[in-house]
Amino acid sequence: MDNKNNIIANAKQTIAIESKAIANLSNFINSDFEKAVKFIYASKGRVIVSGIGKSANIATKIVATLNSTGTPAIFMHAADAIHGDLGNIQEDDVVICLSKSGNTPEIKVLIPLIKNYGNKIIAITGNKDSFLGTNADFTLNTYVEKEACPNNLAPTTSTTAQLVMGDALAVCLLNLKEFSSQDFAKYHPGGALGKKLYLRVSDLIAKNEAPKVSPEDSIQKVIVEISQKRLGTTAVIENDQLIGIITDGDIRRMLEKTSDFTNLTARDIMSENPRTIEKDAMAIQALEEMESNNITQILVKENEEYVGVVHLHDLIKEGIF
Incomplete structure (x- = not known):
């Protein structure tokens, strides 16, 4: 040609x-x-x-x-x-x-x-x-x-x-x-760019509930908590301390191993040392944590106290992802 x-x-x-x-x-x-x-x-x-x-x-x-x-x-x-x-x-x-x-x-x-x-x-x-x-x-x-x-x-x-x-x-x-990026945010408050610069984790969890169970709670209670709070996960709290996390994936993996979970508790299937982020962190940091760790939720803390969950869907809804 x-x-x-x-x-x-x-x-x-x-x-x-x-x-x-x-x-x-x-x-x-x-x-x-x-x-x-x-x-x-x-x-x-x-x-x-x-x-x-x-x-x-x-x-x-x-x-x-x-x-x-x-x-x-x-x-x-x-x-x-x-x-x-x-x-x-x-x-x-x-x-x-x-x-x-x-x-x-x-x-x-x-x-x-x-x-x-x-x-x-x-x-x-x-x-x-x-x-x-x-x-x-x-x-x-x-x-x-x-x-x-x-x-x-x-x-x-x-x-x-x-x-x-x-x-x-x-x-x-x-x-x-x-x-600075903070100065930039003042001039770009709209759209996904603006949200990346000013939206914080606290803004994302404001309307979310904070699902939680105790380590000795039954699997049935865990499933109900995850289902009702609609975030695909629940924190595991003992003596006011965050000790673990249970996700939809943990439930599925449990069912692949056994059909009888009558005697199982939250402690038996939880993952210890869950990924967390501070409440005042930028929302874009939550996205970066999720991407780098290949997860879709991250637990939120304020002064070492568990206060909620950020889900990937929250970031999608705000146009950040």
């Missing part, structure tokens, strides 16, 4: 071209990049990110990344900026302009207006000698040899390079701010 019509070959070639361009970006990380990061970090204002065409689409993603990692940012379309949206820019704001050529008409009109306001400009451009590149206070070079587009026209490699440079800025700022 001709290369032109070979979908797999074309896809691999696209990835190879863009990968090479991204790898080459590291050669453009220089003092201007360092100064730009430090200037944004020290700024009392926001980051205004602007562009036109496909660069505008990348600008909106950079804004989203900056906002989610603790650097306040807003998007301003370059065309709209010269028709009224310049009012978005405040005294202490830093402006990032994205343009592959750095010579688009809108950019040529916009840059002098921003400079008249006294705001610093960071250029992300593939042409450091362009109007944008030479008039910016800091220039971040995103030059690419060619687009992945076979006609070398559609913005593909160049917009990927812009995106990566924006990520590099955001990550460097994140590190300077010592932005």
Whole structure:
């Protein structure tokens, strides 16, 4: 099959071209990049990110990344900026302009207006000698040899390079701010990602009962307790101390060995030293414990006292698994 019509070959070639361009970006990380990061970090204002065409689409993603990692940012379309949206820019704001050529008409009109306001400009451009590149206070070079587009026209490699440079800025700022996972959770409270960051074991067991039996209880009582509490397990408690666990699997294995369990007790079939987790632990830690130990439930303790059970289904219900 001709290369032109070979979908797999074309896809691999696209990835190879863009990968090479991204790898080459590291050669453009220089003092201007360092100064730009430090200037944004020290700024009392926001980051205004602007562009036109496909660069505008990348600008909106950079804004989203900056906002989610603790650097306040807003998007301003370059065309709209010269028709009224310049009012978005405040005294202490830093402006990032994205343009592959750095010579688009809108950019040529916009840059002098921003400079008249006294705001610093960071250029992300593939042409450091362009109007944008030479008039910016800091220039971040995103030059690419060619687009992945076979006609070398559609913005593909160049917009990927812009995106990566924006990520590099955001990550460097994140590190300077010592932005923690707890900080991240404040900006991402929704969805599975947010729950991984803030949901605790105590939240999961709030609606669950805490099944328990004594070591001398009959197997019948054990089965009833497991069935009624609907968690597939029960703790075994002696003198207020957790000494074991009995699961559905333990019951099945017992029945495989004997049909007469009249004289058997919980102690006879329980597993000692069960896996436990603290009530204030993160829910994601409970999932990690279950996965690493190939179990579907884990007993919960608070100050060495048994307080409940987390089941894999609880994690599935919350969208964490």
